[in-house]
Amino acid sequence: MKCEQFKSNLSLRVGELFLDDEEKMHLNSCPECKQYYKGISALEENLASLEIEPMTDKEFTNLSNNLDSAIEESQSKGVRYYNMLIRYGASLAAVIILLFFSFFHGFKTQVTKPINTDSLLTALQVPDTTQVSDNEQIDTPYVNVLVNNYVEDHGSSSSEMLIGDLSQEEMEYLENKMKAGDIL
Amino acid sequence: MELDDRVLAASAKAGDKRAFDELVRLNKDKMFALVYRMTGDREVTLDLTQDTFFTAFKELANFRGDSQFSSWLYSIASRKTLNFLNRKKLLSFLPFGEKDINEPSYTMPDKAESAEIMTGIRKAIDALPPKQKMVFNLRFYEKLSFVEIAEILGKSVSTVKTNYQKAVEKLQAGLKDFR
Numbered sequence: 001m002k003c004e005q006f007k008s009n010l011s012l013r014v015g016e017l018f019l020d021d022e023e024k025m026h027l028n029s030c031p032e033c034k035q036y037y038k039g040i041s042a043l044e045e046n047l048a049s050l051e052i053e054p055m056t057d058k059e060f061t062n063l064s065n066n067l068d069s070a071i072e073e074s075q076s077k078g079v080r081y082y083n084m085l086i087r088y089g090a091s092l093a094a095v096i097i098l099l100f101f102s103f104f105h106g107f108k109t110q111v112t113k114p115i116n117t118d119s120l121l122t123a124l125q126v127p128d129t130t131q132v133s134d135n136e137q138i139d140t141p142y143v144n145v146l147v148n149n150y151v152e153d154h155g156s157s158s159s160e161m162l163i164g165d166l167s168q169e170e171m172e173y174l175e176n177k178m179k180a181g182d183i184l
Numbered sequence: 185m186e187l188d189d190r191v192l193a194a195s196a197k198a199g200d201k202r203a204f205d206e207l208v209r210l211n212k213d214k215m216f217a218l219v220y221r222m223t224g225d226r227e228v229t230l231d232l233t234q235d236t237f238f239t240a241f242k243e244l245a246n247f248r249g250d251s252q253f254s255s256w257l258y259s260i261a262s263r264k265t266l267n268f269l270n271r272k273k274l275l276s277f278l279p280f281g282e283k284d285i286n287e288p289s290y291t292m293p294d295k296a297e298s299a300e301i302m303t304g305i306r307k308a309i310d311a312l313p314p315k316q317k318m319v320f321n322l323r324f325y326e327k328l329s330f331v332e333i334a335e336i337l338g339k340s341v342s343t344v345k346t347n348y349q350k351a352v353e354k355l356q357a358g359l360k361d362f363r
Contacts, residue, residue, distance in 0.1 A: 011352045012345055015324040043352070043359050046305050047324060052288050055216045055230075063234050067208065070238050071201075 001026040006033050014044050189253040197244045204244075208237050211254050214326060215261045221321045222265045222314070224288045232268060236261040251335065258326070259336045262318055269314045301359065308358025312351055319344055320351040 006026050010017065017040065019027060027033055055063070189210070195203035215236055220229040239260050240247075247256050312320065315337075322333045330348070334341045 008349065011349045012330075014348075014352050015327070039356060039359070040352075043305075043356055046301060046359065047355070050302070050305065050309075052217060052220050054213055055233075059230060060212060063212070063230055063237075064205075064208070067234050067237055067241075070234070071241055074238075074242065 003030060003033050006030070007036055010037065010040050014040060014047075017041060017044055190249050193244070193247055193249060193253045196241075197247065204241060207240075207253060211257050212237075214254060215257055218258065218321055218326060219261055219265050220288050221309075221325060222317060223268065224310070228268065232261065232264050236264055239264070251332075255328075255332055255336055258322065258328070259338075262322070262336060266314055266318060304358050305355060308355045311358070312354060316347045316351040316354075319347040320355075323348055 001022055003026075006023060009023065010019075019037075027037055189207070192203045192207050192210075196207060212233065215233050216229060219232045219236075220226065223229055223232070236257060240257055243260075247253065309317065309320075318337065319333055322328045322336065323330070328336070330341050330344050333339075334344045337344065339347075
C-alpha cells in the first residue's frame with residue numbers, strides 16, 4: 001500500500017476512524033504514516049470534544065409557539081383566499097361567460113350571419129327584389145298608401161317625390177314600382 | 185426511528201398537526217446543531233430552524249417518503265443556511281454590511297489537550313468555506329453517510345468526499361499551527 005492511499009483512506013474516516021488489515025501492516029512499517037495516524041486521531045478526538053450547547057427548553061417553547069403562529073397565519077391566509085374565491089369566483093365567472101358569449105354573438109350577427117332578404121320580403125308581402133337589411137323593416141301598408149296618394153294627387157310620371165319620411169329602402173321600393181310601371 | 189419518521193410524516197401529510205409537532209420535537213436538536221455549527225449565532229440559528237420547520241410544513245406534499253424525514257429536513261436546513269451565509273458574505277462587502285464573524289459557543293471540554301489547540305481548531309473550522317464546512321458537519325457531527333450527504337446537498341458522492349478530505353486537511357493544518 002502506498003502512503004498516499006493510506007492517508008486518503010484515513011482522511012475520509014475521520015469521525016469513525018478504523019484500520020483494515022492491510023492498513024495496519026502499512027502503519028507498522030511506515031513511520032511517516034504512523035505520525036499521520038497520530039495526528040488524525042488527535043484531530044478526531046479534539047473535534048469530538050467540541051460540543052455545542054443544545055437548544056434549551058425555553059428556546060424550544062418559543063420556537064414552537066412562533067412556528068404555530070406562522071402556520072396558523074398561513075392557514076388562515078389560505079382560508080381567506082379560498083373564501084374570497086368562493087364568494088366572488090361565481091360572479092366573476094358569470095361576468096366572463098356573459099362577456100364571452102355577448103362578444104361572439106355580436107360578432108356573428110354583424111359579420112357572419114347573412115341577411116335573408118327573401119324571407120323578409122316574403123314575410124312583408126313585398127313582391128319585388130328590394131334589398132333591405134334585417135334591422136329595418138318596410139312599412140308596406142304605409143308605402144302602399146303613399147303610393148296610392150301619390151298616384152291620385154299627381155297622376156303623372158314625375159320622378160320627384162316629396163316624401164321626406166321614407167327610408168332609403170322605401171324610396172328604392174317606390175322607384176322599383178315606378179320602373180316596373182306600377183306607378184305612372 | 186426511521187419507520188416512525190415516515191409514519192408520522194404520512195400522518196402529517198394527511199393533516200394531522202400533532203404528528204407534525206412530534207416530527208418537530210424529534211428533529212429539533214439535529215437541525216439546531218447543524219445550523220448553529222454553521223452560523224455560530226444562536227438567534228439566527230433559532231430563526232433558521234423555525235423557518236426550516238415552517239417550510240417543511242408548507243411543502244409536506246413534496247415529501248415523497250423515499251428518504252428519511254430527517255434527511256429531507258437536513259436538505260431544507262442546509263439550503264437555508266448556505267443561502268444565509270452567502271447573503272451575509274455579499275453584505276459584508278458593502279460599507280454598511282456586517283463584518284463580525286460569529287462562532288458557536290462550545291461547551292469547554294475536559295479532555296481537550298489545551299485551550300490553545302481548541303482555539304486553533306475552532307478557528308480552522310470557522311475558516312472553512314461554507315460548503316466544505318457543511319459537508320464536514322453533516323459527516324462528522326451528524327454522522328451521515330457520504331451517499332446521504334450527496335443526496336441532501338444535490339452533489340455527487342465523489343464531490344462530497346473531496347470536500348470532506350479538503351476540510352480535514354485544513355483542520356489538520358490548523359491543529360499543527362498550535363502544537
